[in-house]
Amino acid sequence: MFTFKQLEAVYWIADLGGFAAAARKLNTTQSAVSKRIQELESSLGEVLFDREKRQARLSEKGEQVLVLARRLLEHRDAAVEQLSKPEVVARRVRIGVTELTAITWLPRLVRLIRQTYPRVVIEPDVDSSLSLRDKLLADEMDLIIAPDVVADARFASHRVGTARLAWMCKPGLLPTSRAVSLQELASTTILTQGDRSGTTAMFKPWLQSPEFLQANTISSNNTLVLIGLTVAGIGVSYLPLACLKPLIERRALAVVKTSPSLPEINYVALFRSGRKSTLISSLVSLAQQVCDFSSLFQTDALDAKASEDLGRALFSKIGTSSARTARAPARPKMKKT
Numbered sequence: 112m113f114t115f116k117q118l119e120a121v122y123w124i125a126d127l128g129g130f131a132a133a134a135r136k137l138n139t140t141q142s143a144v145s146k147r148i149q150e151l152e153s154s155l156g157e158v159l160f161d162r163e164k165r166q167a168r169l170s171e172k173g174e175q176v177l178v179l180a181r182r183l184l185e186h187r188d189a190a191v192e193q194l195s196k197p198e199v200v201a202r203r204v205r206i207g208v209t210e211l212t213a214i215t216w217l218p219r220l221v222r223l224i225r226q227t228y229p230r231v232v233i234e235p236d237v238d239s240s241l242s243l244r245d246k247l248l249a250d251e252m253d254l255i256i257a258p259d260v261v262a263d264a265r266f267a268s269h270r271v272g273t274a275r276l277a278w279m280c281k282p283g284l285l286p287t288s289r290a291v292s293l294q295e296l297a298s299t300t301i302l303t304q305g306d307r308s309g310t311t312a313m314f315k316p317w318l319q320s321p322e323f324l325q326a327n328t329i330s331s332n333n334t335l336v337l338i339g340l341t342v343a344g345i346g347v348s349y350l351p352l353a354c355l356k357p358l359i360e361r362r363a364l365a366v367v368k369t370s371p372s373l374p375e376i377n378y379v380a381l382f383r384s385g386r387k388s389t390l391i392s393s394l395v396s397l398a399q400q401v402c403d404f405s406s407l408f409q410t411d412a413l414d415a416k417a418s419e420d421l422g423r424a425l426f427s428k429i430g431t432s433s434a435r436t437a438r439a440p441a442r443p444k445m446k447k448t
Contacts, residue, residue, distance in 0.1 A: 113151055115187060118180035120147040121159060125177050128166045151176075181250075189388050200390055201230035207243040207255035208235060209309060210334045211274060211351055211404060212378070219401040219409045224394060231390070239332055240309030247381060254391055256398060258309030259377040266381040269395050272402030274376045276310065277352045278367040279359075281344035290370040293317075297326040300346030305332035313376060314349060338364075349373055353405040378402065 123133035124144070134141040152159050159173035169177060188202055204224075208217055213235070221233055236243070236252065244261040246252045256271060284299060285291055301323060304311050317323060329346060331337055338355070341348045342363050350364070358364040380395040382388075403409060 112154055117147045117151040118183055120144050121176055122180045122184060124167050125169055130167060197228050200228050203232045203234060205234045205236060205253045207246060207252045208237055209240055209257050210237055212256055213237045214407055215354055216401050216403045216409050220398055222410060223397050223401055239305060239307035241307035254380060254382045254394060256378060256380050258313060259379045260309045260312045265384055267384045269380045270377055271380050271398045272378050274378060274404040275352045276349045276373050278347055278369055279341055279350045279364045280347040280367055281342060282362050282365040284344055285367050287365045287367060290368040293320055293322040296347055297322040301326050301328045302337050302340050302346045302348035303328055303330050305330055310376060351404060354407050
């Protein structure tokens with residue numbers, strides 16, 4: 112009644128919004144994709160796509176076929192993954208990560224995946240924790256790695272590692288020889304990540320304290336922008352401790368002690384429950400192997416020193432030219448609450 116090639120055509124036309132895009136994805140011609148759809152429509156006696164509009168839109172019957180196609184293709188891929196050797200598994204995997212992972216160990220993960228599964232195409236997406244959660248729920252992601260604040264009964268969760276953040280500021284802005292109070296922190300400008308950030312959700316008890324609610328704040332969803340603003344002396348922010356060691360050593364940043372200190376952030380790999388996939392389980396295992404927030408732009412364990420040296424070089428200008436850093440291409444939002 113139908114073939115996997117026909118179901119793939121339905122899936123990719125719906126996913127990419129057109130016959131031409133689906134043909135490119137399937138490495139075939141647009142006429143071949145159209146023929147698959149015409150044969151399926153003839154077999155079903157129903158029109159699956161409204162072709163009168165610029166973007167191919169599914170009919171009501173097409174929506175039903177898409178649900179079936181997605182389910183059958185997932186089962187097919189799962190069977191192939193389970194029965195095949197890693198080097199012959201071929202599919203696209205959409206992996207969502209937050210910015211801290213992207214600027215530290217994501218290159219190592221991608222490199223290891225390509226070595227283990229040379230025919231798997233990785234599509235990384237960098238976004239905030241809550242946005243990644245929404246994409247996973249909408250089937251726009253196959254796997255996300257984020258702080259453990261987006262728990263959901265619909266997700267399977269596996270811990271991959273831990274990151275430590277600390278309050279930081281420009282040396283001299285706040286005392287560093289003793290623990291400072293919330294009032295002292297709030298006397299400066301508080302530089303925070305956006306409302307959809309996992310760390311913002313985790314540090315909510317701090318940020319919603321009476322002292323902080325009266326403080327001036329600048330919010331940006333870009334970690335590098337927050338680092339630049341902090342180095343420039345604009346305010347105090349919670350930043351990743353280990354990978355910013357070069358800036359701390361250059362005295363471009365100073366760690367501000369607080370009591371209590373900020374909690375460690377557990378990072379987890381999440382995927383939709385009930386969708387058994389040998390490949391996704393393997394990718395989670397690979398992420399657990401390489402998760403490391405200690406240095407920037409890592410490739411593998413053998414050149415960890417090179418990664419640290421690269422981080423020092425990239426941040427050397429920040430440490431010596433804070434004025435230019437303050438004018439980084441960001442759009443922070445400032446508010447007085």
